Amino acid sequence: MKLYSFWRSLATYRVRIAMNLKGITPDEVIEINLMKGQQRDPEFRAVNPMMAIPALIDGDGRALFESLAIIEYLDETHPNPPLLPKDPKGRARVRGLAQLVAADSHPLIVPRVREYLADEFKFDEAAIAKWAQHWHRAALTALETLLKDKATGRYAHGDQITVADICLASQAAGATFFKVDLAPFPAFKRVVDNCMQNEAFARAHPLKQPGAPA
Numbered sequence: 607m608k609l610y611s612f613w614r615s616l617a618t619y620r621v622r623i624a625m626n627l628k629g630i631t632p633d634e635v636i637e638i639n640l641m642k643g644q645q646r647d648p649e650f651r652a653v654n655p656m657m658a659i660p661a662l663i664d665g666d667g668r669a670l671f672e673s674l675a676i677i678e679y680l681d682e683t684h685p686n687p688p689l690l691p692k693d694p695k696g697r698a699r700v701r702g703l704a705q706l707v708a709a710d711s712h713p714l715i716v717p718r719v720r721e722y723l724a725d726e727f728k729f730d731e732a733a734i735a736k737w738a739q740h741w742h743r744a745a746l747t748a749l750e751t752l753l754k755d756k757a758t759g760r761y762a763h764g765d766q767i768t769v770a771d772i773c774l775a776s777q778a779a780g781a782t783f784f785k786v787d788l789a790p791f792p793a794f795k796r797v798v799d800n801c802m803q804n805e806a807f808a809r810a811h812p813l814k815q816p817g818a819p820a
């Protein structure tokens with residue numbers, strides 16, 4: 607298995623957590639340095655035409671792309687521990703929480719969006735930070751309400767880790783990068799703190815990866 611990765615990538619963090627939970631170690635981790643724009647190099651563009659990481663090659667064939675699709679693939683090929691609940695409503699809630707992070711919030715703050723704001727609209731660093739903080743807080747505000755539901759337990763959905771927790775952990779890491787205070791979001795913070803006690807989450811954290819600042 608080959609994982610295309612970069613220390614700072616929140617989407618790759620999600621896949622690393624799932625791999626750790628399932629005891630999967632990739633044979634090779636290929637760095638795509640987002641700070642040097644390597645996601646746009648022709649070699650990587652041939653791997654993922656969207657020019658984004660993660661991408662995963664498992665055996666023969668084209669790379670898998672999109673963190674949630676990769677995580678569901680890993681969940682289907684390595685069913686233990688399961689990352690989705692068994693009941694349809696539970697699965698929908700968990701997928702909803704996960705997509706709120708991965709599909710609604712995170713895409714607004716990725717490098718290609720920040721770079722476009724800077725290049726085309728002349729946003730300076732402060733304006734970009736304001737943009738990123740705004741979209742972080744919008745997601746955190748929604749998550750805080752959703753996590754006050756009685757379906758939440760030690761983790762986002764009951765007492766078993768699911769793909770929702772994986773996504774919450776990535777949202778929390780992004781909040782730290784963009785200096786968003788988590789104090790106004792205690793239900794969110796409690797679940798993430800519980801996750802971070804699990805070494806599969808802690809070991810996958812962006813700041814624990816090769817190349818990350820000390």
Ligand SMILES: N[C@@H](CCC(=O)N[C@@H](CS)C(=O)NCC(=O)O)C(=O)O
Nearest residue numbers: 615616617658659672673716717718
């Ligand atoms: N929705 C995708 C997001 C992928 C994505 O945008 N990844 C970021 C890093 S976290 C990236 O590679 N960005 C490159 C860019 O924006 O130029 C997923 O969940 O996999």
